[in-house]
Amino acid sequence: MSDIYVVGVGMTPFGRLTEVSLKAMVRQATEAALNDAGLQKDSIEAAFFGNASQGHMEGQQMIRGQIALRDMGISRIPVVNVENACASGSSAFTLAVNHLKARAGDIALAVGAEKMFSADRSRMFSVFDSALDISCAADVHADLLRMGEGVEVPPGTTSPKPYSVFMDVYAAFARAHMKRFGTTQRQIAAVAAKNHAHSVHNPLSQYRTSYTIDEVLAAAPITYPLTVPMCSPVSDGAAAAILCTGAALRRLGLDTHRAVRVLSSVIQTGSDRNYTDVRNHLTVHAARRAYEAAGVGPRDVSVAEVHDATAMGEIIQIENLGFFEFGEGGPASERGDTSIGGRIPVNPSGGLESKGHPVGATGIAQVHELVTQLRGEAGPRQVDGASIAVAENGGGLYGVEEAVACVTILGR
């Protein structure tokens, strides 16, 4: 268990923020986190900046964090730019934790930001596709289709030109999970309905509309079995967290009742093309390391934010994290076990599906939600008695190409 604390969190609303610059979003999230901590910007001794696509979207390559933070007067500190696909934000968070554990400083900022909307919509899609090593894409795609063979695909529900290659991958995972464990499209829809219902109570969420399971099933298809409300949208947004050592917490006289301890925070990379070997999923390994370092197990967890880039992702991850047996994620979701008020509430924020998924911000936005929950400040979406929380953020082409999993465990 580390002696590192999150003392402030902040984020922008997520959504289509075409009038707001990346800099302005970084400033808004960082100022909110500083205010939340009761600290001035001069107190930040190091910054870790997560962003995946600004080079592609805006042509700003390199020293992205320096450019963004200078604008609000933060300079003369170490700033590191981290790019780990959809796990860029959580990678920045883990680096901040390790920076403090290494005693390279006492107070650090982890901030992630992404602008994904553009006038030219095709630009956005290709940034995702460019994360894929082109040389093996066709090969991987064929493997994926094989995994899910034998699942009946209703005519007209598999887009010939998918929304994004990622959704196509998740759909293939879903069909493989259905074939192996009997997971149903209705169970997957239950995850989406639950997350959209949660987000109604989150004022920072991109969408705040609830759907019944039947409405999710009847929505426009992406690629079978996924429909639009089961998939995370394109989003702009930023999120920030201020971390400090126990020594700084005492020295600065910060409110220890609002400080949340980082029990552990790990990054893991791996390849998971062999999806049939579910117990060897990258996240299983990352979670094991995180639980060991934190000295807790899945049964101790009161609330979690997981990487539901699609509703299927949530089912896979709640199994990988040990909340449910392999194959039990779907039935558990349909029973309401992961709803607020259920056995282990998952994605009380609305998750990537509804709160939104501005890639570089997502991992830190998860921390934002869990810190809010652990402090008991989540209002109508509060999970009663939240004491141990898990954030799981993944990047890369999950289960296919090289991927990144970050698991952070927080506690009071």
Add this chain to the structure above:
Amino acid sequence: MSDIYVVGVGMTPFGRLTEVSLKAMVRQATEAALNDAGLQKDSIEAAFFGNASQGHMEGQQMIRGQIALRDMGISRIPVVNVENACASGSSAFTLAVNHLKARAGDIALAVGAEKMFSADRSRMFSVFDSALDISCAADVHADLLRMGEGVEVPPGTTSPKPYSVFMDVYAAFARAHMKRFGTTQRQIAAVAAKNHAHSVHNPLSQYRTSYTIDEVLAAAPITYPLTVPMCSPVSDGAAAAILCTGAALRRLGLDTHRAVRVLSSVIQTGSDRNYTDVRNHLTVHAARRAYEAAGVGPRDVSVAEVHDATAMGEIIQIENLGFFEFGEGGPASERGDTSIGGRIPVNPSGGLESKGHPVGATGIAQVHELVTQLRGEAGPRQVDGASIAVAENGGGLYGVEEAVACVTILGR
């Protein structure tokens, strides 16, 4: 002083390697570092990958390190992609040091790689320009020109369309330094002549041709007072270092005589537009922190590799690092104080000017040279009695925009 060691270093030759892929370069450098350490690839527990331009050059955004390392069978470990402009490699190195200091693992790989040559030459230039925040470029440029006003610029020696905005910036710095301290073009040429002479003995150097000072002065002008041999070239290349904790060093029975201790490794960010305030240069602050953490001072240093993106950069940095008083860098260089055999040899590898400057690899290539020197394995370019070594690597638009300085101190 940390209990972290560099136990293996490796690099590709630097140069125009159009037939070699980025993956192949990463493999070659990493395998060389593993062989040097006497370790297998399975022993690597985490990797930090520095790269600045692959997104721009090849369209490979995100999870770049994962894609490159998977190819040689390295996966299921944390991999973090770091992008800090020309300091990407040293940033990756510092993160690896802090990862080990945080006890997040015992053995880590820092690897940096860059492919800068392309069929379309304009593509390369724009990657640099894209690091500059466009909104203030004109403003900055006007400031720079003012700094050097009053220095006579021979007609025809200032390119109307500079080789790169970076060279234009360095030329403006040079004119400001000349105006303030009386630094001469001949002194700047002496730095270039010295570095090209050093590289004759470095088989991995991009160029291995010596120049007299007069030949440097007579070479094609870039922007006054810089000529071609005073400027770092476009380069492809990769460099890797294997780091471990003292505990791992003993547990693995590695050769302690060849292990080099990391006395300190710091990253600092800052803005240095006010070049007249030389004692407040970003690198001055970074160096102070690095010396304090290492428990040594500039007088203790036996050899250094510094960021000579141009010969003028070396003069600025040897002053910032405290090897010479401000304004004394030029005369000291002309006297031979920084040549092998001089008071404090600088850039025995040939430096960025001659060895080459594949952006993401540069910081780790500096460590490669210094480890080789500290072990006494540098052959005809060996600095006698090398015991304390400093690597200084900078990124961003030095002295203009937000910039990054990394200073690492190594010792036996």
